[in-house]
Amino acid sequence: MKALMLAGGRGTRLRPLTHTSAKQLFPVANKPVIFYGLEAVREAGITEVGVITGETGAEVRAALGDGSRFGLRITYIPQDAPRGLAHCVLIAREFLGDDDFVMYLGDNFLLGGVQELVSAFRAGDYEAQILLAAVDDPRSYGVATLGRSGEIVGLTEKPAEPESDLAIVGVYLFSPAIHEAVRAIGPSARGELEITDAVQWLIAHGHRVHSHLVSGYWKDTGRARDILECNRMVLESVEPRLDGTVAGRTEIIGRVVLEAGAVVEDSVLRGPIVIGTGTKILRSYVGPFTSIADNCMLEDAEIEYSIVFDNASVRGVSRIGESIIGRDARVLPAPRTPAAHQLIVGDHSTVRLRA
Missing domain, CATH: 2.160.10.10 (Hexapeptide repeat proteins)
Structure with a gap:
């Protein structure tokens, strides 16, 4: 299994800080938030990591190096502009090959790591596994709608009128079946290739997509108050x-x-x-x-x-x-x-x- 770590994006919700810094490198308890994600994939037994970079690629490279400080081997994959999470999978095709992989958004923080999630995915017969968490305002996230038995019946990216409060956490697990899905979809109304559309394609074509409700602490650190809250949570255990x-x-x-x-x-x-x-x-x-x-x-x-x-x-x-x-x-x-x-x-x- 490999990992795809996303470290692109413009971080518009954190301006002016992101005019000069990559949001994935913002310090949480004096450690860049992306470091927590890299440590989590290493603890799950994954050593090959592809890192998607954007405008702040030079800064990300300088911080992460070749990955040896984390016990990893890092391959950098530049993205010319933010074109959606599914586009990240598309341009990482050569690196990913036919391996299963974890896709981890570099500005997300998931307390407890991903070791159990990776083990569950390996043990299950799934083509995709997505993590869900209940949030107060789901309009800023991908949102999942579940059926009566808890199965996923629909996914929507940043809906104006969400049908549930279940946000998609920025950690996904995929089999190679996702590559056909990202090639099959077109750009959304936002002009991006949405990973939610790719997962919806898997569901529509009979592939098994498993959902897991996160019971522990998770934060998307895309806003100032979220970074402060994440900082508080980490400091609780120093x-x-x-x-x-x-x-x-x-x-x-x-x-x-x-x-x-x-x-x-x-x-x-x-x-x-x-x-x-x-x-x-x-x-x-x-x-x-x-x-x-x-x-x-x-x-x-x-x-x-x-x-x-x-x-x-x-x-x-x-x-x-x-x-x-x-x-x-x-x-x-x-x-x-x-x-x-x-x-x-x-x-x-x-x-x-x-x-």
């Missing part, structure tokens, strides 16, 4: 580790990870949090569910339930919450004080806020 320097009148409460080379002085750290190497926390408060990446500066500031990318700085500002601060961004005091600060700050930005 093991405390203080490899950096703690100085002055610093108070540490709960599960805190302080990487080697980080410095905390005269500050309060209330976990669960992760602080990257080279980062300095001076006379500041870092509250729960916050991850601060490498080489950042937090001085005379307060922040919680937030994500801070590499090389960002926050000085003289209180209280930041539910925020994402991009690479090399600066958050500084401004003349007037608003009631609250809630920020999504793109890479290389400067924001001035009053303390």
Whole structure:
């Protein structure tokens, strides 16, 4: 079995952050979200991975390399433009050959990995297996409609009026039968080759398509609030580790990870949090569910339930919450004080806020 990891797409719902960064590389607990997917397929015993890349292909290649750091062998497959998930299968035909494969959307996070799902697919007589999860607003997802016995009777991509609340999770398992399906379908009204149409073709032509309802944690990290929630979920399970320097009148409460080379002085750290190497926390408060990446500066500031990318700085500002601060961004005091600060700050930005 092989894996097809999707790392293209423009990430329009995360702009301005995605103007300069691949959404699949956004940090969750200081680790790019796509890394979790790659680790999941490796733990399922899969070592051959094809990675679909788009406009941010160079950045994705630089982050993943040849795959050896994950125990994988990666083959890169460029896609000239976002043309749909079924198009990804189409252009990966040579790499996939006649093997079964897992297709994993690189900006999805599935707690618990895919090992059991892969085992169930191998044991079953299916041509496709799709994962479903109940969501509050299914209009942003592919949606499945089930019959009385739980069988899949219909799939629709991002419907205006969904017939169910069952969203298709961004992890699929396919046999080689899917290749005939993706060749048989045409572009949707959105101008893309939809994987939902390909799976619908399999159903219509008598192929067995199995569905599995996800009971654990799953997130499509395509929106800012989803990334923050995913970050919270991962931080819930961190093991405390203080490899950096703690100085002055610093108070540490709960599960805190302080990487080697980080410095905390005269500050309060209330976990669960992760602080990257080279980062300095001076006379500041870092509250729960916050991850601060490498080489950042937090001085005379307060922040919680937030994500801070590499090389960002926050000085003289209180209280930041539910925020994402991009690479090399600066958050500084401004003349007037608003009631609250809630920020999504793109890479290389400067924001001035009053303390």
